[in-house]
Amino acid sequence: MQEIKISNKQEYLDKKYPFSSIPSLADKRYCMQCKSEIVVGEYKVFKDEQGKEIISCPNAPACSGTVMDWYKLH
Numbered sequence: 842m843q844e845i846k847i848s849n850k851q852e853y854l855d856k857k858y859p860f861s862s863i864p865s866l867a868d869k870r871y872c873m874q875c876k877s878e879i880v881v882g883e884y885k886v887f888k889d890e891q892g893k894e895i896i897s898c899p900n901a902p903a904c905s906g907t908v909m910d911w912y913k914l915h
């Protein structure tokens with residue numbers, strides 16, 4: 842998969858975030874794949890073979906987690 846550079850990361854999240862409660866870039870989440878705390882704004886975007894853009898864990902490609910694997914910290 843090919844990494845895409847995002848110039849305005851908040852705007853991209855506002856458009857592409859798959860859930861209704863859009864986080865801000867400074868928010869923290871817990872990635873279930875690499876079991877690490879991440880800062881939302883450090884996310885990466887990869888384009889798959891079908892051209893679909895996937896919001897991925899900042900620890901990608903070592904971590905295969907995506908936005909679907911992020912949980913809110915309590």
Ligand SMILES: [Zn+2]
Nearest residue numbers: 872875898904
């Ligand atoms: Zn991860």
